[in-house]
Amino acid sequence: MNADPTFEAQRPRLFSLAYRLLGTPADAEDVVQEAWLRWHGADRTAIRDAEAWLVTTATRLGLDRLRAAKAARTDYVGPWLPEPLSVDTAPDPAHAEEIASEVSLAFLALLERLNPDERAAFLLKEAFDYDYARIGEWLGHSEANCRQLVHRARERLRAGRPRFEVPPERHRRLLQRFMEASQRGDQAAITALLTEDARLVSDGGGKVTATLRPLIGAARIARLYWAVARRGAVVDAQLGWVNGEPAILRFADGRLHSLTLAVSDGERISEVLTLMNPDKLHAIVTASPAGASLE
Known part of the structure; x- marks a missing residue:
């Protein structure tokens, strides 16, 4: 079928x-594909605002899928x-910052x-800057209730966010030091780089060995990396x-074995945060160590 300019403009x-x-x-x-199918089958003469119709459709499809995923x-x-x-491994810096x-x-x-x-209301407001009236229409909530949803979302997220924005290069240098210490299994160095109540989350999905629940505490996380390094597995x-x-x-x-x-x-x-589930490591790696196979 020929591309639909109206839909393609909204696809991103x-x-x-x-x-x-x-x-x-x-x-x-x-979700995008299902939205396209519904758009293709819709009576266009009855649609006054294509963007609103498509965002409404994608939001509701996404919510249905998200609820099912949460249960699964x-x-x-x-x-x-x-x-x-x-x-x-080597992106354009400006493009990387944008992503x-x-x-x-x-x-x-x-x-x-x-x-x-909460997630849908927060994203529609914070990421896309839609007003509460429109968000309420799309989610089937009152405007006041949408304000509460966004407020609760902000409160829940605040605890997990850094208090101040960290310059990317400073964060990168810190991560470099953590990588080097964890490769050595240097407990003292790892502990010094972590907050006392640091949290480690590892997603193996039952496919590879990973922690089955979040690990809390700098000393416990440092011992884990020490134990991994002591086993002597060859990981670049x-x-x-x-x-x-x-x-x-x-x-x-x-x-590609994992990303942290x-x-x-x-x-x-x-x-x-360490992603180890091989089913989730299919993203294209544009550069890699010599000889690496990323198929």
């Missing part, structure tokens, strides 16, 4: 909304983390603290970018 916005809602590129693509994840083995859009501001993986993980309606590590933010990329036997992101205040790390 619909995908961006769906990805923020669901945290997986494949699910976001499914009760059977997921261990913590669940979002999937990346892109993994890169990170849009779809930071650490922020998507933080959004998991919200219920589906380098700094890269995931969704435009600095990350540790680890390769084993020439393949961190939340920090620029001085110490308060949260470590």
Whole structure:
């Protein structure tokens, strides 16, 4: 079929909304495709505002899928983390910053603290700057209730965000030091880089060995990395970018083994997020260690 200019103009916005809602590129693509099918079958003469119609449709489709996913994840083995859009070892700095501001993986993980309606209302307001009246119409809530949803979402997210914005280069240097210390299994150095109540979340999905619940405390996290290093597994590590933010990329036997992101205040790390589930590591890596196979 020929491309529909009206729909194609909204496609990036619909995908961006769906990805923020669901945290997986494949699910976001499914939502966009379903929205297109509904748009193709709709009576266009009855649609006065194409953008509003398409955003409404994508939002409701995304919410339905998110509610189903939340229920299904009760059977997921261990913590669940979002999937990346892109993994890169040498991105254009300006492009990386733009991506990170849009779809930071650490922020998507933080959004998991919200219920589906809070998440949708918060994203429509904060990421897309729609007014409360329109959000209420799309979500089936009153304007006042939407204000409450967004307020509660902000309160829930505040605890997980750094108090101050950290310059990217400072965060990257801190992550570099953490990578080097963790590769050595240096407990003292790792502990010094973490806040006392630091939190580690590892998503293996039951496919690989990973912690089955969040690990709390700098000393406990340091002991874990010490134990991993002591086992002597040959894993190459380098700094890269995931969704435009600095990350540790680890390769084993020439393949991407895991990626690790961190939340920090620029001085110490308060949260470590490690994605190890091989089903989620299909993002295209544009550069890698020599000989690495990223098929």
